[in-house]
Amino acid sequence: MNLNKTLKFLFVTVTVVLLSLSFKVNATGPKVNIMxxxxxxxxxxxxxxxVYAEVFLTxxxxxNYLEFEASVKFEGEILYTIYRDNHVRTETEILYKFYFINIVFHSGLYIFTVWFSIENDGQIRYTSDTQPFDPPEGEPDYPPGGGVTPGP
Incomplete structure (x- = not known):
């Protein structure tokens, strides 16, 4: 990793702000809300x-996040469907509907992760996180068993 990539990595890492269930990655990153x-x-x-969840990605x-591809890493049997606009630049919220327990999205420089767990008391607990994504050789390294979901 060269100096520029290292500095960019540190900058992005330091500028991650987690507010409740919403977060942004620096001034130009996406915003994710678990609704x-x-x-x-x-x-x-x-x-x-x-488990049913609605997640808004602003x-x-x-x-240009319009090249976004979703790679799915799952534990157990998960049903999922994704609605997204892959062709029109927009500043509006795009609705993603998930039927999942554990799912990972890879998009360019970032990985968006939402974890769900069902506790013994029947409560659904969930957290969200994001981190810089710098795959080796510049190629996406999708998780084993994952698949790329095409746009509508």
Whole structure:
């Protein structure tokens, strides 16, 4: 890693701000909000034991996140669907709907991660985090078992 990449890495790392369930990565990074989480019956087994979440990713001006590709790393059986606009630059919120327990998104320089856990008391706990993504040789290194989900 050369000096410029090292300085950029340090700058981005230092400028990460975590506010409640919302966060930004420096002045030009995206903003992610976990809006809603609940139990639902998605698999049709008659039990509301599946996790549903709504996550809003706000695209900020001046940044091309339109090449965004979602790589999915999962534990257990996860159903997911993603809605996104891959063609139009926008500053509005783009809605992502997830049916998941653990999912990782790779997009250019950053990895967005949302962790969900279901505790013994039945409560759903979730946290979100982000970190710079600098894959070796400049190529995305998607996790084993993951897949790239194409745009609509």
């Amino acid at each position: 809603y989480v609940s139990y639902c019956d998605f698999d049709g087994d008659g039990a509301a034991d599946d 695209m900020l001006p001046g940044v």
